[in-house]
Structure formats: structure tokens, C-alpha cells
Amino acid sequence: MKIPKRLLPLVHAHLIDDVVGQLQSGKEAEVYIVRSGDKYMCAKIYKDEQGRSFKQKTQYTEGRKVRNSRQARAMEGKSKYGRKEREADWQNTEVEALSLLGASGVGVPQTFGYYEGVLLLEMIVDAEGNPAPRLNDVALTPEEARQFHLVLMREAVLMLCAGIVHGDLSEFNVLVSHRGLVIIDLPQAVQATANNAFEIFERDLKQLSAYFGRYDASIMATEYAKEIWNSYKNGKLRPDTPITGKFVQKAHKANVNEVLGEIEAAREDALARRGIKTDRS
Ligand SMILES: Nc1ncnc2c1ncn2[C@@H]1O[C@H](COP(=O)(O)OP(=O)(O)O)[C@@H](O)[C@H]1O
Numbered sequence: 474m475k476i477p478k479r480l481l482p483l484v485h486a487h488l489i490d491d492v493v494g495q496l497q498s499g500k501e502a503e504v505y506i507v508r509s510g511d512k513y514m515c516a517k518i519y520k521d522e523q524g525r526s527f528k529q530k531t532q533y534t535e536g537r538k539v540r541n542s543r544q545a546r547a548m549e550g551k552s553k554y555g556r557k558e559r560e561a562d563w564q565n566t567e568v569e570a571l572s573l574l575g576a577s578g579v580g581v582p583q584t585f586g587y588y589e590g591v592l593l594l595e596m597i598v599d600a601e602g603n604p605a606p607r608l609n610d611v612a613l614t615p616e617e618a619r620q621f622h623l624v625l626m627r628e629a630v631l632m633l634c635a636g637i638v639h640g641d642l643s644e645f646n647v648l649v650s651h652r653g654l655v656i657i658d659l660p661q662a663v664q665a666t667a668n669n670a671f672e673i674f675e676r677d678l679k680q681l682s683a684y685f686g687r688y689d690a691s692i693m694a695t696e697y698a699k700e701i702w703n704s705y706k707n708g709k710l711r712p713d714t715p716i717t718g719k720f721v722q723k724a725h726k727a728n729v730n731e732v733l734g735e736i737e738a739a740r741e742d743a744l745a746r747r748g749i750k751t752d753r754s
């Protein structure tokens with residue numbers, strides 16, 4: 474096919490030889506099948522900010538921490554510099570997240586390089602060697618739905634162990650390859666240490682349980698997000714930590730004496746501040 478303008482620099486740099494076809498012109502990115510020698514890859518062309526949806530922009534802003542405050546102010550602003558910084562950050566986030574997750578054993582496409590706003594990725598394929606369908610494109614039996622759900626909950630554990638929350642996990646960003654499920658599309662990923670990381674994590678997992686819940690309603694009642702996050706928060710989450718989907722908030726037994734002691738101490742502080750002595754001071 475005619476080589477799209479955005480891919481020409483990669484052809485000139487001999488990173489790719491040919492463009493075979495277009496996979497999808499999504500709202501946020503265009504993905505092409507490209508050839509380099511006898512190898513086929515995907516080339517993901519990021520749309521600039523104006524081309525992105527409001528949803529994607531908000532997802533990006535969530536949980537993002539920027540290094541210094543001048544940069545932070547610029548990135549929030551409408552200046553050309555701010556926009557450029559946001560573009561670069563958005564794309565770098567996906568490249569970094571993919572390589573970190575790949576190294577942590579999460580099923581993600583391998584990256585082959587990033588050049589002029591284009592990310593070269595391993596092409597995920599089905600048993601016939603065609604580009605793999607998205608989870609949303611395949612019909613499942615209830616048994617398969619339960620299995621896939623569990624596989625993705627373990628992937629969520631692995632991602633969190635690597636310190637990353639996907640931020641847009643859904644049936645549209647999971648591919649069904651001949652070797653299992655592969656997670657894609659990470660420009661909005663956030664650090665697990667970000668302020669609202671738990672809310673984003675819980676929303677990701679709820680999206681999946683709602684999807685799989687269409688095949689087996691019992692999946693909807695699972696509480697993996699709270700369970701997994703609780704282990705993470707307590708420093709106990711490991712890649713092989715057993716998970717059940719059940720979470721019982723430990724009832725916090727109120728210690729009456731302790732509470733009364735606190736009240737009395739606060740009262741004494743207040744009195745002391747006003748210069749009134751109590752029998753304990
Ligand atoms: N590595 C890949 N292998 C095969 N197909 C891919 C790959 N990456 C993306 N795709 C296809 O392209 C679509 C868009 O890619 P994605 O990264 O989800 O971008 P966005 O949703 O932001 O447009 C995916 O839904 C998938 O069908």
C-alpha cells in the first residue's frame with residue numbers, strides 16, 4: 474500500500490521496508506502492519522492531542538506526577554511547549570510501561586523501537602498467523618470467561634508488583650493470541666504510588682469483571698481489586714500471592730480505653746493551651 478506520511482521517516486531510516494496494511498484507525502492511534510526483512514510488526518502512530526478523545530485525555534491526566542513544578546505548570550497549560558511535553562510523556566509512558574511489564578513477565582507485545590512518534594511492536598497473532606482478535610471480538614463459554622478472568626487477575630497482580638496500573642484495561646485492550654492473552658495500549662498507565670492509583674486500579678478490574686460477568690454473573694461479585702490492593706498496601710503482594718476474589722474488611726475493634734485516653738489527652742491539651750492546669754499536668 475501507499476506508505477503513510479508518518480511512516481516515511483522509518484522507511485528512510487531503514488527501520489521498516491514496507492507497509493502491508495492498516496489494522497485499525499482507532500480514535501487514539503493508527504496501527505499498521507509493516508514489514509522489516511521477512512519480519513512483520515505493528516507500527517503504532519500516535520495521534521496528537523487534538524486527535525485524542527476527552528476520555529483518553531482525562532485518563533492521561535489521572536495519577537500523573539511530573540518531575541518539577543515549572544514543567545508541571547507548562548504541561549497543564551496550553552502553550553506549544555506544554556503540548557509537546559505532554560505528547561512526549563504520553564508516548565514515553567507506553568514505551569516504558571511495555572518494557573518494564575515485559576521484563577516482569579506480563580503478557581505484553583515486545584517493543585522494537587520508537588522513532589518519530591511511531592512505536593514498533595511485536596505483532597500479536599492468532600493460530601493462523603493473522604492479527605489477534607480483541608477479547609471483545611471473541612465469543613466465550615462461561616468456563617473460558619472464568620479462566621480468562623483469572624488469568625487477567627494474575628496479570629493485574631504482576632503489573633502491580635512491577636509498580637504499574639494499566640489505566641484503561643478492558644475487553645478492547647486485551648488480545649486473544651495463540652499463546653494466550655496479551656495486554657496492550659498503555660500510554661495512560663500510572664505509577665502504583667500515585668494518589669488515586671487505587672481508584673484507577675479498581676476501575677480497571679471492575680471493567681473486566683463487568684465484561685466477563687456477561688458470561689457468568691458470579692464474576693461480577695468478585696472483589697479482586699480490594700483484595701489485591703490490600704496485600705500491595707501491606708507490602709505483601711508477590712507475583713504468586715494466592716488470590717480468591719473475596720475481601721473481608723477486618724473489623725477494627727475499637728479499644729474503648731484507648732479512645733477515652735485520647736479524648737482526655739486532647740481535653741488536657743486544650744486546657745493547657747489556655748493556661749489552665751489539670752491534676753495530671
Ligand atoms: N501489537 C499488536 N498486535 C496486533 N494488533 C495490535 C497490536 N497493537 C494494537 N493492535 C490493534 O490495534 C488496535 C489499536 O491499538 P491500541 O494500542 O489499543 O490503540 P488505541 O486503542 O489507543 O487506538 C487494537 O485494538 C488492536 O486491534
Ligand SMILES: [Mg+2]
Binds near residue numbers: 645658
Ligand atoms: Mg486500545
